[in-house]
Amino acid sequence: MERLGKLVEWNDARGYGFIVPIDAPGQRYFLHVHAYRRMGRRPEVGELLRFVPERQADGRWRAVDVARAVSVAHRQMRATTGRQRDRGSPYTWLPPILLALLGALLAWAAWRNRLPALLPAGLLAVNVATFAAYWSDKRAAQAQARRTPEAMLHLLELLGGWPAAWLAQRVLRHKSRKERYQLAFLAAALFNLAAIALLLIRNTVAG
Template sequence: MRFAGRITEWHDEKGYGFITPNGGGDRVFVHVRAISRAGPRPGPGLQLTYQVERDGRGRMNAVSARPAGRDKPAARGGRSPKGVLALACLAMLVAATAWLGMPALVPAGYAAMSAITFIAYAIDKRAAQAGHRRTPESTLHLMALAGGWPGAMAAQHWLRHKSVKASFLVVYRTTVLLNLGALAAWIFEHRA
């Protein structure tokens, strides 16, 4: 059975909040993973339809939530500018190898680090869902800085992991800029 309600409290950095059912009743916990990617970013006032499940402690949690007025859930993991951008960056590195005369090891290194980083995100997401020990955020940032940022970008999109917490995303974007700056400096140095 689907219910309808409105988000009345939202913690964007942590990716969760609470829904107050239309017509009253107890608030229901909702995590960003339970909300369809289609539609506006979750926040206070967003109207949702959702199903309810009890967790291991008997608390009510919203699942299969989507913005009110959407008849069908959106397909998860579809292409978006962020997911496609990650693949496009790797393709540009391959093209730059031929055009700028970069060694083939450069795009190969980015591809390898991206694959490793994507896997690290997947392992961390699984650990988070199971309540096990997590991969430190600093480790994920170092992997991105070392050239795995396209894989991190793809994981944030397709796995929906580490894609909401604002403080994490600020550091992640900084690692991308630092990595690209170092790559540009290296290219400039070797072309001169």
């Protein structure tokens, strides 16, 4: 039978904690992180949880099939509010504009026969590397393994991998909520776009 309880203790480093049922404050149920339906997050002390009690072989009780006790309506409301906030953020609408400008610059340089031969191949290589770095960092975050330094991700973006970084942020849902990180990402994208524009303009004028 499913019960409602509060997470009163949590050791994030070891991935376990204890739940106290709302209707029986004297009881404690062991919770392992593998029994927690994460929904992209970790357990937090004080949150209400729905769980199913299960007796272990040693006679003690544990919680299985554990999930946050949040109503469907509340989740939908938060999702709607989040989408509206995201649509109005420059971190959402500015990168596609920058990507369109990059495409226009490359097309213009190709039309004028002034597109450096190595530039498209170089951009392709750094974007593949950037997406792979984001994917690896996302996996490491989920497994609590060694992470890719943010400075390395920003360096890849600065070298021209920002389109893949933006795509990875949307597809993998990684690094898309940290405002400080997003600000550095946009700065890297703008700097790289300006550098490419200057290179193509000077190459066209020189030709």
